[in-house]
Amino acid sequence: MAEGGSPGSRPYWLSAPGLVLFATLLGVPLFTTLMLSFYSFDYATGGIQTDFTPANYLEIFQDSYFHLIFGRTFGVALLVTLICALIGAPEAYILARMRNPWKSLFLLVILGPLLISVIVRTLGWALLLGSKGAISEGLQMLGIISDPISLMFTTTGMVIALVHVLVPFMVLSVWASLQKLDLQTEDAALTLGASRFTVLRRVVLPQIMPGILSGSLIVFALTASAFATPSIIGGRRLKVVATTAYDEYLSTLNWPLGAAIAVVLLVANVIAITSYNRMVERRYAKIFE
Amino acid sequence: MSFVRLENVTKRFDRFTAVDDLSLSIEKGEFVSLLGPSGCGKTTTLQMIAGLQDPTAGRIHLDGEDITHKKPNQRGLGIVFQSYALFPHMTVEENVSFGLEMRRVDRGEREQRVRRSLEQVQLDSLAKRYPKDLSGGQRQRVALARALVIQPPVLLLDEPLSNLDAKLREDMQLELRVLQQQLGVTTILVTHDQAEALSMSDRIVVMNEGRAVQIDAPLTMYERPETAFVSNFVGKTNLLQGVVTAVEEDGATVRVGEQSLSGEGRGLSDGAAVTVSLRPEKLRLSAQAEDQSIPGQVSAGIFLGNHWLYQIDSALGTLLVSEANRGTPPFARGDPVHIHWVREGVRLMPEGAPRG
Numbered sequence: 001m002a003e004g005g006s007p008g009s010r011p012y013w014l015s016a017p018g019l020v021l022f023a024t025l026l027g028v029p030l031f032t033t034l035m036l037s038f039y040s041f042d043y044a045t046g047g048i049q050t051d052f053t054p055a056n057y058l059e060i061f062q063d064s065y066f067h068l069i070f071g072r073t074f075g076v077a078l079l080v081t082l083i084c085a086l087i088g089a090p091e092a093y094i095l096a097r098m099r100n101p102w103k104s105l106f107l108l109v110i111l112g113p114l115l116i117s118v119i120v121r122t123l124g125w126a127l128l129l130g131s132k133g134a135i136s137e138g139l140q141m142l143g144i145i146s147d148p149i150s151l152m153f154t155t156t157g158m159v160i161a162l163v164h165v166l167v168p169f170m171v172l173s174v175w176a177s178l179q180k181l182d183l184q185t186e187d188a189a190l191t192l193g194a195s196r197f198t199v200l201r202r203v204v205l206p207q208i209m210p211g212i213l214s215g216s217l218i219v220f221a222l223t224a225s226a227f228a229t230p231s232i233i234g235g236r237r238l239k240v241v242a243t244t245a246y247d248e249y250l251s252t253l254n255w256p257l258g259a260a261i262a263v264v265l266l267v268a269n270v271i272a273i274t275s276y277n278r279m280v281e282r283r284y285a286k287i288f289e
Numbered sequence: 290m291s292f293v294r295l296e297n298v299t300k301r302f303d304r305f306t307a308v309d310d311l312s313l314s315i316e317k318g319e320f321v322s323l324l325g326p327s328g329c330g331k332t333t334t335l336q337m338i339a340g341l342q343d344p345t346a347g348r349i350h351l352d353g354e355d356i357t358h359k360k361p362n363q364r365g366l367g368i369v370f371q372s373y374a375l376f377p378h379m380t381v382e383e384n385v386s387f388g389l390e391m392r393r394v395d396r397g398e399r400e401q402r403v404r405r406s407l408e409q410v411q412l413d414s415l416a417k418r419y420p421k422d423l424s425g426g427q428r429q430r431v432a433l434a435r436a437l438v439i440q441p442p443v444l445l446l447d448e449p450l451s452n453l454d455a456k457l458r459e460d461m462q463l464e465l466r467v468l469q470q471q472l473g474v475t476t477i478l479v480t481h482d483q484a485e486a487l488s489m490s491d492r493i494v495v496m497n498e499g500r501a502v503q504i505d506a507p508l509t510m511y512e513r514p515e516t517a518f519v520s521n522f523v524g525k526t527n528l529l530q531g532v533v534t535a536v537e538e539d540g541a542t543v544r545v546g547e548q549s550l551s552g553e554g555r556g557l558s559d560g561a562a563v564t565v566s567l568r569p570e571k572l573r574l575s576a577q578a579e580d581q582s583i584p585g586q587v588s589a590g591i592f593l594g595n596h597w598l599y600q601i602d603s604a605l606g607t608l609l610v611s612e613a614n615r616g617t618p619p620f621a622r623g624d625p626v627h628i629h630w631v632r633e634g635v636r637l638m639p640e641g642a643p644r645g
C-alpha cells in the first residue's frame with residue numbers, strides 16, 4: 001500500500017519519531033555507559049583502556065567500601081519511604097476530609113514545593129540543619145541540648161531533607177486512591193459497631209493501601225537514585241551511590257568505575273521495583289479492579 | 290408505646306431546612322416507607338435515625354430510650370446504604386462477619402451466624418467472592434445479610450433496590466418483604482418509587498420539602514389522598530381544577546369547566562377552589578352514552594400487558610383512562626367514546642390544603 005504498509009502498522013509509524021528521539025536520548029547514553037563500565041582505568045596515565053573486563057564489577061561486589069555505600073543508600077531509601085508513608089498517608093486522608101476552600105488551599109501548600117527546585121529546597125535545609133541553624137538554636141533555647149549540634153553530614157539530616165522533598169509524591173498517590181474510596185463504607189463500619197480507630201484500621205487503611213504501596217515505589221526509586229539532596233546534606237563525608245558515581249567521574253576521573261556503579265544502581269533499583277510491584281499486584285488484583 | 294419515635298425532628302444545613310418538624314411513631318415489627326421526590330429529606334431522616342447526622346432540633350426514641358445524641362456505633366441498627374457500601378477488600382463472608390467481630394462474638398458462633406444469614410439471602414455459595422465479582426442483586430443481598438446478621442432492632446434501608454433492573458427489583462421487593470415478616474424486624478425503607486412503597490409497606494410517609502405530608506396505610510394513601518401532591522405522587526391520576534357548588538355529607542358537588550360532578554373529600558366549603566383527582570382505573574369507557582358520562586375521543590392508546598392506557602380528549606380536558614385487557618383492543622385511535630365514573634371514584638381535595 002502507498003501509505004506505509006497495513007493499517008495495523010500505522011500507529012508504529014506515527015510514533016516512530018518519538019521512539020527515535022527516545023532511543024537517542026536515553027538508549028544511546030545508557031548503552032555507552034554500559035560499554036564504558038567494562039573498560040578499565042589506568043591510574044598512571046589517567047587513560048581509559050578499551051579492553052573488555054568485568055574488573056569494575058568485581059571491585060564493587062568485593063570492596064566493603066562499596067557495600068557500605070550501597071547499604072547506606074538502600075537503607076536510607078527504605079527509611080525515607082517508611083517515613084513518607086507514615087506522614088503522607090494521614091496527611092492525604094485529612095486533606096481529603098477537609099472542605100473547600102481549605103482543601104484546595106492545603107493541597108496547594110503540599111504540592112507547592114514541587115514547583116521549587118530541589119537544590120533550593122535542600123539549601124534551605126542546609127541552613128536549618130547546621131550548628132548555627134534554626135534547629136540547633138531552637139533546641140538550645142528550649143534547653144533540650146546544651147551544645148550546638150549539627151545535622152549536616154548526618155544520615156538523620158539527609159533523611160529529613162529527603163522526606164521533605166519526596167512526601168508530596170506519597171500524598172498525591174494516596175490522594176488518588178482516596179478518590180475511589182466510598183465514604184459510605186466508613187459509615188457502614190461505624191453503624192456496624194466499629195470505633196473510629198477500627199474504621200481507620202480495618203476499612204480505610206486497606207482500601208488506600210494500593211496508593212500507599214505505589215507511592216512507596218515512587219519514593220523508594222527516587223530516594224535510591226537521589227543526587228542533589230545527598231550531595232548537599234551528605235557531601236563527601238556521607239556518600240550515597242549517586243554521589244559516589246559522580247565523584248568517580250569528576251574527581252578520580254575513573255569513568256569506567258563510575259559507569260559500573262551507575263549500572264549496578266540501575267539494575268538494583270529495577271529489581272527492587274519490579275519484584276515489589278509484582279508482589280503488590282498479586283495481592284490486590286483479586287480485590288480491586 | 291411505639292418502638293421508634295421521632296418527635297418534631299428538624300435538620301438544618303446552614304440556612305437550608307432539609308427535614309422540617311417531622312414526627313413519626315413506628316410500632317415494633319412494622320414496615321414503614323418514607324416516600325417523596327428527590328431532595329425531600331428522606332436520606333437525611335434515615336441518617337438521623339442511624340446517628341450519622343445530628344438533628345438540629347427534636348428527639349428520637351428507640352424502645353423507650355432517648356437516642357438523639359447517641360453515637361452511631363452504639364445504636365446497633367442495621368443499615369443498607371444506597372450504594373451498598375460493601376467493604377471492597379473483604380470477601381462476602383468477611384463483610385457479613387464484620388459486625389459480629391465488632392460485637393466480639395466468638396469464632397464458632399460467628400461462623401455459624403454468618404452462614405445462616407448468607408443462606409437467608411441465598412448467597413451461601415458465593416461466600417468467598419469479593420464484592421467486585423458480584424452482580425448488582427447479589428451485592429444488594431450481601432448488604433442486607435451484613436445488616437441483618439447483627440440482629441438489629443431496626444433495619445434502615447436507603448433506596449436499596451434503586452440500582453436494580455425492573456424485573457430483579459420486583460423479585461427483591463417480594464423477597465425482602467417475606468424476609469422482613471419472617472424475622473419481624475422493624476423496618477424503615479426510603480424510596481422515591483411509589484409502586485415500591487405501595488407494595489411493601491404497612492404504612493407510608495409521603496414527604497415533600499422536608500415535611501411529612503401524609504402518613505397512612507398504602508390503600509388509604511392511594512384511595513384517599515389528602516392533597517393534590519399526594520394523589521399525583523402516589524399512583525397515576527388525572528388532576529382537574531374546580532369550584533365547590535354544593536357541600537354534601539362526606540363530599541361535595543363541584544363544577545369543572547362546564548361539567549358538574551360530585552365526589553368525596555374533606556374540609557370543603559362552598560365556593561372554594563378544589564383539585565379533583567380521577568384515577569385512570571376508576572374511569573370506564575364505552576361506545577354508548579349512559580347517565581354520568583361525557584363524550585370524548587381516543588387520541589392515543591398504549592398496551593401495558595394486563596391493561597390498556599388510553600388518552601381521551603373530552604370536555605374535562607385530556608384524561609388518562611385504563612381498561613383491563615380482555616384479549617382484543619377495545620378502542621382505536623380516533624374512536625368516539627363515552628367516559629363514565631362513579632361518585633366513589635372522584636376524589637376532592639381543597640386547594641392549598643395544609644399538610645396532614
Ligand SMILES: Nc1ncnc2c1ncn2[C@@H]1O[C@H](COP(=O)(O)OP(=O)(O)OP(=O)(O)O)[C@@H](O)[C@H]1O
Nearest residue numbers: 302305307325326327328329330331332333334481
Ligand atoms: N451535608 C449537607 N449540606 C447541605 N445540604 C444538604 C446536606 N445533605 C443534604 N442536603 C440537602 O438536604 C436536602 C435533602 O437531602 P436528602 O439527601 O435527605 O434527600 P433525599 O430525599 O434522600 O433525596 P434523594 O431521593 O435524591 O436521595 C437536599 O436538598 C440536599 O441538597
Ligand SMILES: [Mg+2]
Nearest residue numbers: 331332333447
Ligand atoms: Mg437519598
